[in-house]
Amino acid sequence: MSLLQEPIGSLHKRLQGKEITATDLVEASLARIQETEGKLGAFLKIDDEGARARANKLDEQGEVGPLVALPIGIKDNISTQDVLTTAGSKILGDYTPVYDATVMDKLYYAGANMVGKLNMDEFGMGSSNENSGFFPVRNPWDLSRVPGGSSGGAAASVAAGQVRFALGSDTGGSIRQPAAFCGVVGLKPTYGRVSRYGLIAFASSLDQIGPLTPTVEDAAHVLEAIAGYDHRDSTSAEVDNVKYTSALTGDVKGLKVAVPREFLGEGVEVGVKEKVKQALKVLNDLGAEVEEVSLPHAEYAVATYYLLSPAEASSNLARYDGVRFGTRVDGENLIDMYCRTRSAGFGAEVKRRIMLGTYALSSGYYDAYYLKAQQVRTLIRQDFEKIFADYDVVIGPTSPTTAFKIGEKTSDPLTMYLNDICTIPVSLAGLPAISVPCGLADGLPVGLQIVGKPFDEAGVLKVAHAYEQHGERLSAPVIGGDAS
Template identity: 70%
Template sequence: MSLLKKSLKEIHKRLAEGDCSARELVDLSLRRIDEVEDRVGAFITVDREGARARAEELDKQLAEGGERGLLAAIPAGIKDNICTEGLLTTCASKILANYIPIYDATVMKKLRAAQAIPVGKTNMDEFAMGSSTENSGFHLTRNPWDLERVPGGSSGGSAAAVAAGEVFFALGSDTGGSIRQPAAFCGVVGLKPTYGRVSRFGLVAFASSLDQIGPLTKSVEDAAYVLQVISGHDPMDSTSADVEVPDYLSALTGEVKGLKVAVPRELMGDGIEPGVRERVLEALRVLEGMGAVCEEVSLPHIRYAVETYYLLAPAEASSNLARYDGIRYGVRAPADNLTELYYNTRSVGFGPEVKRRIMLGTYALSSGYYDAYYLKAQKVRTLIKRDFDQIFEKYDVVIGPTTPTTAFRIGEKVDDPLTMYLNDICTIPVNLAGLPAISVPCGLSGGLPVGLQVIGRPFDEETVLRVAHAYEQQAGPLPEPPLGGERS
């Protein structure tokens, strides 16, 4: 079996026994990228020279008796909205096509300290605005399970890179489901931590009160490894929570006996594909067979989650994206005066979806409409959070589908933004309430992966990981996607 198929724990063992090296792992990753990138398109930038140099330096350190980090020698993909010092960071937007940061995001510093080796920056929907990665300003990313289907979004490149075996793990960002939804579509694990658990310093902002960085991995255990590294308080991020980081790996006990599981009827009704609903119900029966207690509940206000999100997120986006004016950094369009400079730069630099959301957000914040739209949406957000708070008084986790459908065909929804927005109906409530959630594969429907979403209390990633891992161990892995089956 290829080393690329091994778990992070197995790679640790191989490194300790001298059976592999950092350079070997990086070369395998780069070779795999060369084999499949023309079909998958998961990366915007591949840092071959940098990755090989870091691998050789790490091999030298380990040969001299240096300590191995938790992610030592592991090739990783990084979503292209996370700043990487000296390496192009575009947010998949033409307006940042030439932007090279002079600093690392905090998560990048943590990954480097743990001796992970980033091999490149992954494709995404422009400025993380989308659910299919069709909104990238550069190229399409395709789903390794079916090259005519989308990988999901906005972290579609990260999910596809993991599913295709190009990297062991990838980082993504999740504003309304942008880690979990592509994880479900691509048959991998995607974890959105509690808001504030992972520093956002160096993450290019979309909606600051919703964004959160998290891992996409091949297994729940691998997700626990990565979360262990990237979590923690950061004084550079004012929204970073100063709470203790537990030992996530110790939470993976495989036991769920006695745990109470809430199953919201609103996430299992109309709009959920029959095949998706059946796979989720089968997963719930597996958990019940392991001793968990599953009961139907109601989260009455999540029916308003999509409308609430698509007022709040664009409002924050319109504010955050005002800084892209062609003056301070990024692409600058030709112009005869300042007004033309702003207009021309933003006209050619932003794509249609980003422009749509800027206009929607600006309207919601405008004089005369702020109270009617933005303020009312904030009030509904509070009601949604209260619904979850009440459920968590009696239950340990909330479980439902990650997405209402399996991966849809490329081009199928790109001209219908309202239908595209509804694709995140199962994931958006989690971001509005600031909760942790994970998507874990729970079988196939029509030959395509289905995601099971496990939602937990704030800062209770331990229970979320515990339940997801227990189910994963009982259910077993998915078969590999067609591209994955070609690995040597």
């Protein structure tokens, strides 16, 4: 077992006993990155100089907490002061923020040590990480396959043992789906639980920052560090903070589990369905009551999402015009400069979604498309409310398939969009959800999605931890012949 794979409690004790140092941990991380990065492409920027400086400072301070000295990776749409932050886009290829996102302030306060910025689909738009403006990320389990998206770099880096944990962002499934594809834990908190201040926006009513980790316990520790009200974020919720690690009791006896039949229907691979059913049996054997239910409006979720999120994106991305920051391509006049800059700076998927969103918001179409989608979003949220009146959690697959081949779906955007069919309804309702590995299908990881009531991350983590302790565990992936 490598140093970064040790249980978090063990690392904590060894740091306290001065058996290891922050410098030991960061050097282990940087060595692993050097060993594997050429095969994976998980990082856009490695801040080795900054990471070593922070490690030296942590060693001098001698303070020890659950996250102290742990090497971490940060998705490249989260602002990091004086460290390149591109959102995976060439239009921000030279952008260096002058401030840290709130989550970075919180992680540094907890003692975590960032080693670099992680690759992603451009502006978070994608389900495979093939839409990065620079180069795609590869799945550690099979280098010919995608890691999922848009937090594919984060999921791949954690799975490969390059970092202890990573922060990603989830708009329609962008933490949970890559976590499922790469065999790690991915947690999307309730919308508003974690500050979005410093997160480069894709769709502001959906975006949420969360952790990707090796274990559920690690996810609980990270959430304790980053959650909380932030006056700088107008969508931040004033709710009580919770000690999430206290919820990891392993006891789910009497818990009521709802399984939407729509999540195990047509389009779900046989191997995925089998592993999810086996996971449900584990929970049933632990004393949980498992029953089938219906989410009647789930079938409209993908269409709803791909009206609302592009509409918000078209508004949010209007600021990238070559005037204030980022790339500029000079033109004959101001309008020509706008056109040249945006044509050169944005990739095909971003342009596609800007066009979709602009159309949905245009005069004569707003009521027919955008307003109607908002109404359906309300119906989807109400479906979950009805279920949660009688059940504690909702469970199903995170993704209907395992990781697909690189290039397999790039020519068919609609097929690619359907890959998030299990995660999008949860995002539209703003609910907390976690993906935990539940075995392999044809040698590739399968993710189990556990969805909770608003701001009941503790309940979600409790169920996930109970399953993790008694369900099927994954060994580390092998990357190009080297055990990770």
